[in-house]
Amino acid sequence: MFNKQYDKFNVRNVCLFLIAFVPVTKIFLLPSIMAQFAFSDMWISALLNVALDTLTLFCALSLWKRYEGLDFYNILADNFGKTAAKIVYALYFLYFILKAYSPVTEQKTYVERTLYESTATVFTFLPFFLVSAYLASKKLFVLGRLADIMFLFTLTGFVLLFALAFANTDFGAVLPIGINGVGKIAKGSFISLNWFGDGVYFFFLMGRVPPEKKAGVRILPTFACAGLLVVLFMVMFYGSFSFIAPRQEFALTEIAKYSVSINNIGRFDYIAVFFLLFTGAVAMALPLYFATECFIKVFNLQAKMWTSIVIHACMFVIIYVIAEYVDTAMRVITFYISWFFIVMAYVVPLLTLFLRRGGRKIAEKNKS
Numbered sequence: 001m002f003n004k005q006y007d008k009f010n011v012r013n014v015c016l017f018l019i020a021f022v023p024v025t026k027i028f029l030l031p032s033i034m035a036q037f038a039f040s041d042m043w044i045s046a047l048l049n050v051a052l053d054t055l056t057l058f059c060a061l062s063l064w065k066r067y068e069g070l071d072f073y074n075i076l077a078d079n080f081g082k083t084a085a086k087i088v089y090a091l092y093f094l095y096f097i098l099k100a101y102s103p104v105t106e107q108k109t110y111v112e113r114t115l116y117e118s119t120a121t122v123f124t125f126l127p128f129f130l131v132s133a134y135l136a137s138k139k140l141f142v143l144g145r146l147a148d149i150m151f152l153f154t155l156t157g158f159v160l161l162f163a164l165a166f167a168n169t170d171f172g173a174v175l176p177i178g179i180n181g182v183g184k185i186a187k188g189s190f191i192s193l194n195w196f197g198d199g200v201y202f203f204f205l206m207g208r209v210p211p212e213k214k215a216g217v218r219i220l221p222t223f224a225c226a227g228l229l230v231v232l233f234m235v236m237f238y239g240s241f242s243f244i245a246p247r248q249e250f251a252l253t254e255i256a257k258y259s260v261s262i263n264n265i266g267r268f269d270y271i272a273v274f275f276l277l278f279t280g281a282v283a284m285a286l287p288l289y290f291a292t293e294c295f296i297k298v299f300n301l302q303a304k305m306w307t308s309i310v311i312h313a314c315m316f317v318i319i320y321v322i323a324e325y326v327d328t329a330m331r332v333i334t335f336y337i338s339w340f341f342i343v344m345a346y347v348v349p350l351l352t353l354f355l356r357r358g359g360r361k362i363a364e365k366n367k368s
Contacts, residue, residue, distance in 0.1 A: 009209055
């Protein structure tokens with residue numbers, strides 16, 4: 001049945017949640033990384049990933065409609081049993097931990113190199129983990145209330161960046177479309193998978209969002225629009241720097257830095273950077289939020305606060321200990337673990353299209 005403790009999180013909150021948090025984790029280091037592999041077609045790689053994520057969300061919405069009121073765990077248990085459900089949730093726990101690593105690490109790098117160059121990591125990034133641990137211990141409607149505010153920050157930040165960078169953008173730089181070949185486009189898509197896969201989130205919102213008429217008609221276009229913000233950012237990023245785009249490490253700061261408008265009005269882009277950086281800090285807490293949820297389900301825990309604290313403390317220690325090997329860690333996740341992301345973010349959601357309500361009970365009945 002629908003869980004009443006989450007009845008303050010509705011379809012409107014989901015839409016604001018998507019607009020606020022989906023685009024902002026993909027505009028720090030990712031654009032320069034994608035430019036190294038897909039060059040002027042990097043935006044096509046991003047568009048391909050957005051399309052895949054939208055398909056994943058469609059699968060989640062379809063399952064939500066068929067299993068109205070049930071959460072993802074109970075749907076899995078209904079079809080395959082509790083043991084299988086726990087195994088899937090354990091795999092998704094690992095998925096969310098790995099998904100959190102790249103954006104958390106890149107924002108840490110961004111903050112250290114651009115804002116607090118001489119300050120120790122423990123002081124610059126520990127506050128983020130404290131806030132994230134607090135959010136992960138709260139009910140979902142807290143994130144809904146945050147999304148009400150953060151989506152304004154996200155939209156304002158993107159509008160300001162686009163307005164400042166527009167005059168300096170050569171849109172012809174991304175033409176002709178597909179000039180770098182299918183292989184490079186596919187590679188650009190593949191190496192960026194750990195930044196995408198956001199459609200999976202809705203599987204873990206099921207059972208917490210009350211059903212509404214035409215909910216999918218509102219949620220799917222909102223998600224697609226959030227993804228298109230990322231695609232447009234990629235276009236303007238490459239249009240601003242062309243062949244030197246791969247060397248512009250921090251796209252968020254660089255894209256409007258050389259705008260003609262800045263000469264007249266000053267570093268107005270800092271406002272946009274602050275808005276998006278602030279929202280990005282909250283957005284990067286989402287994978288850890290859902291990792292906490294999965295861990296609690298697997299081990300039937302009740303102490304959500306302490307579970308959240310332990311998971312965040314372990315994540316902080318891991319990032320702090322392997323800080324000197326961050327490039328190697330990112331390379332491993334990007335090139336070798338992306339297959340795991342494909343399975344968990346796209347293959348498993350597609351398979352849910354074949355689930356039936358009461359599937360396990362029906363199968364047992366047929367055997368007897």
